[in-house]
Amino acid sequence: MKVGVVTFPGSLDDHDARRAVDLAGAEPVRLWHAEADLLGVDAVILPGGFSYGDYLRAGAIARFSPVMDVLIPAAQGGLPVLGICNGFQVLCESHLLPGALVRNDHQQFQCRDQQLRVESTRTAWTSGFSAGEQVLVALKNGEGAYVAEDRTLDELEDQGRVVARYVGPNPNGSRRAIAGVSNARGNVVGLMPHPEHAVEAGYGPSVDGLTFFTSVLRSAVSA
């Protein structure tokens, strides 16, 4: 199975994402923002970082890059897509996911280990977890507060599309402590924390993050 990882100008975690894909047992494929070609991959990861310097709004310029012209219809057609941190912001700006991410309520960039509760195991990227499982991964962001209208938040809750929630004190002011959401079909997931930094013993707070990447392999096999 091939998992593409997009590199935008300003992406930082594309290397770690490819490494996580490799450790999960899939073949990582480099995708370039300026090429409107997904190179036949079976899933795509939009990595963390500061695409286009976060100019205008985080993810706003990346959304109009050539690779997104082919990725958006592919995602709408069911291709598994995981957006991590800046990738989550790109997915929201692309309207593949509802809501938006705004500056942390305490105004500071934050980098720490963060406990999450996996709320939905129905997605392509979380099927390997058990419902309610708690995982420890890295959280590092300046604009990580998830916001949406109450009506949208209710809809996400009712449809089981809140993928993960922060455990303990809310680290960034996200509405309803939401750390990740999915689209209705469950193939597109956005996550503010970084599972790709928790995939190998000795490098990161745990190896809990690996399950996000092995889950997509499982969903591809069963599809």
Added chain:
Amino acid sequence: MGTVIVDVMPKHEILDPQGQAVAGALVRMGAAAFTEVRQGKRFALQVEGEVTQEHLDAARQAAMTLLSNPVIEDVVSVRAQQASERLQAHQEPSA
């Protein structure tokens, strides 16, 4: 040469930490009269010739898709820059 001015502001129900930080600094510099600050964005889109209705329509379209995110921001105005504003902008600050 004409210019279309687009003003975008964060929605009122969205926390504006930048505005709050500015509000705090205003109090510290002694300007206590301002009870709230919200920080927005202004875009100046230049066109050939005078600004036409088509230019304004295209700017409004751009404002709703790229220049603002309707989940968190409102486009508060899309208008042609007035000649008096242009003069002001080019005046040297009086020392």
